[in-house]
Amino acid sequence: MTELSNIPHALKGLNSVVVHPDFKFPDADVVLSVTGRCLYEKQLLVDTDIRSNHSESGGASTSDDDEDFHSQTSRDRRKEREEKNNPEKPSQATLFKVHKSVLRRASEFFADMFSIPQPSNQDTIDGLPIIYMHDDPIDIHNFINHIYNSDVLHYLPLRQSTFNMMSSIIRLSRKYLLLRLAPAAMFRIRSDWPTTLEEWDKNDLQVVAITRWNAQVRDGSQDGGSRLGPEDLLVEPCRVIRFARQENILEILPAAFYHLSRLSSLNDPHRPRSCIEGRKRAHGYWMGGGRYATRSVLTPADWDTLMIGKAEIRAWFVNFRQYGWQSIHATNCGADDPSSCVLSSQGGWKNYWDEVIGVQTRKILAQDGLDVMEVLQVLRHVVLYDENLCSGCRVQAGKIVGCARTEFWDCLPDFFRLKRPNPWGGIWMEGEPVDCFEQSI
Known part of the structure; x- marks a missing residue:
C-alpha cells in the first residue's frame, strides 16, 4: 500500500x-x-x-x-x-x-x-x-x-449504474452549484423514466434486450449460483421512487410506479438459498433477466400508492377484456361480401372478442406482475395478422387495441392517484374523476 x-x-x-x-x-x-x-x-x-x-x-x-x-x-x-x-x-x-x-x-x-x-x-x-x-x-x-x-454521458446504457451517477449529480447540485452538470443529469433521468408512450417503448426495447441477455447468460452458466455483476442489473424502481420524492421530480413517478407494479414479488434474489423456496425464487429472478425491486425502501404511503395502482390497473384490464368489443372503432368494415367477413355477422365483434381476446388474456390475470402495456402490444400484433379477418377488420381491431394502449398510458397518473405533472398534459383536471376505460374505447 x-x-x-x-x-x-x-x-x-x-x-x-x-x-x-x-x-x-x-x-x-x-x-x-x-x-x-x-x-x-x-x-x-x-x-x-x-x-x-x-x-x-x-x-x-x-x-x-x-x-x-x-x-x-x-x-x-x-x-x-x-x-x-x-x-x-x-x-x-x-x-x-x-x-x-x-x-x-x-x-x-x-x-x-x-x-x-x-x-x-x-x-x-x-x-x-x-x-x-x-x-x-x-x-x-x-x-x-x-x-x-x-463525454460518455450520452452513451451510458439504461442501467442501474447510470441512474446512480445521475442521481448523485442531482443530490450534490444545490450544495456545490453544479450549474452545468445538473440540467444534463436531470434530462437523462427524465428520459429514462419518460412521460410519453413513444419514449417508454424505446426504453422498453433496451430493457427487454438486457433481460433476455441476462437470462441467456444465466441459463448457460455452469455454476447455478453465481450472480452477474452489478453493471448488468436494471434500474431498481423503488429507489427511483424514493429519489423522485426526495428531489421533487414528480413527473417520473407514474413510469416508475408502473414498472414496479409489473414486477412479481415472488422472484427475489435476496431470499436465503438454504431452503427450496428461496432457491426457487432466486432462480425465478435470474430467469426473468434480473428484474427486481427493493420494496423495503418504500414508505407506507408509497406502498398504498402501489397497491391502489395495481388494483386499478387490474380493474381496467378486466373491463377491457369484457367490453372492448363495444369500442367506437368496432364498426362494419364495408366489405363487398359481408358473409365472408367474420365481424360483419350478427354478434361478430362480441364473439371474436370473447374467443380471441378473452382466450389470449385469460391466464394473464392470474399473474402477480401484470404488464398491460406489453400484453396490449402483443394483442395488437395478433389481430393485425389474424388470417380469419379481412383487411378492413384487421385495421379496426388493431386500432381498438392501439387506442386502448395509448389511453392506458395516459391514465397512469390516475391509476396511482398521483398529481398529474404538467408534462403529462391530458384533458383531466386535478380532482376530477376519470373513467380511463370509457375514454380508451
Missing part, C-alpha cells in the same frame, strides 16, 4: 485511509477527503479508463494500493455487516487526488473557493491541500467520475 506522508490528525482516528486508485493523478494539486462507509468494489458501478491510460503513459501505476482497494470483493459483505452492526465505529476515509481546474469548471462552489487565498496552516497530505467533504462517498465518487468522463 502506498505510504502517505504526514497524515492529518483529523484522519488518524479512522480505520483506514485509502487513495482511490482511479483518481490519484501524479500532477494533482488538491485532495478531496470523504469520510464514511467504505467504497467497496461492488459499489463502484461505473468503470473508467483513467487508471489504465495513465499507467500506459507513465502516470499512476498499478500498485499494492490498487490491489488492496480492489481485492475486497470477497470480503465486502462481511465488512458491510460489521459496519451496520457497529454504526458508531470509525469508518474509512477515501482520498481523491484531482485537479483544481477540473473542479472549477464543474462547480461554481469550487470556483469561488479556489479564488480565495487559503490559510497557511491548511491540512495537507503528500504536500497537497486537503478539502474535507461530508457527503456520501459514493456520491462524491460518481461526481468525480462524471466530471472526468463527461
Whole structure:
C-alpha cells in the first residue's frame, strides 16, 4: 500500500485511509477527503479508463494500493455487516487526488473557493491541500467520475449504474452549484423514466434486450449460483421512487410506479438459498433477466400508492377484456361480401372478442406482475395478422387495441392517484374523476 506522508490528525482516528486508485493523478494539486462507509468494489458501478491510460503513459501505476482497494470483493459483505452492526465505529476515509481546474469548471462552489487565498496552516497530505467533504462517498465518487468522463454521458446504457451517477449529480447540485452538470443529469433521468408512450417503448426495447441477455447468460452458466455483476442489473424502481420524492421530480413517478407494479414479488434474489423456496425464487429472478425491486425502501404511503395502482390497473384490464368489443372503432368494415367477413355477422365483434381476446388474456390475470402495456402490444400484433379477418377488420381491431394502449398510458397518473405533472398534459383536471376505460374505447 502506498505510504502517505504526514497524515492529518483529523484522519488518524479512522480505520483506514485509502487513495482511490482511479483518481490519484501524479500532477494533482488538491485532495478531496470523504469520510464514511467504505467504497467497496461492488459499489463502484461505473468503470473508467483513467487508471489504465495513465499507467500506459507513465502516470499512476498499478500498485499494492490498487490491489488492496480492489481485492475486497470477497470480503465486502462481511465488512458491510460489521459496519451496520457497529454504526458508531470509525469508518474509512477515501482520498481523491484531482485537479483544481477540473473542479472549477464543474462547480461554481469550487470556483469561488479556489479564488480565495487559503490559510497557511491548511491540512495537507503528500504536500497537497486537503478539502474535507461530508457527503456520501459514493456520491462524491460518481461526481468525480462524471466530471472526468463527461463525454460518455450520452452513451451510458439504461442501467442501474447510470441512474446512480445521475442521481448523485442531482443530490450534490444545490450544495456545490453544479450549474452545468445538473440540467444534463436531470434530462437523462427524465428520459429514462419518460412521460410519453413513444419514449417508454424505446426504453422498453433496451430493457427487454438486457433481460433476455441476462437470462441467456444465466441459463448457460455452469455454476447455478453465481450472480452477474452489478453493471448488468436494471434500474431498481423503488429507489427511483424514493429519489423522485426526495428531489421533487414528480413527473417520473407514474413510469416508475408502473414498472414496479409489473414486477412479481415472488422472484427475489435476496431470499436465503438454504431452503427450496428461496432457491426457487432466486432462480425465478435470474430467469426473468434480473428484474427486481427493493420494496423495503418504500414508505407506507408509497406502498398504498402501489397497491391502489395495481388494483386499478387490474380493474381496467378486466373491463377491457369484457367490453372492448363495444369500442367506437368496432364498426362494419364495408366489405363487398359481408358473409365472408367474420365481424360483419350478427354478434361478430362480441364473439371474436370473447374467443380471441378473452382466450389470449385469460391466464394473464392470474399473474402477480401484470404488464398491460406489453400484453396490449402483443394483442395488437395478433389481430393485425389474424388470417380469419379481412383487411378492413384487421385495421379496426388493431386500432381498438392501439387506442386502448395509448389511453392506458395516459391514465397512469390516475391509476396511482398521483398529481398529474404538467408534462403529462391530458384533458383531466386535478380532482376530477376519470373513467380511463370509457375514454380508451
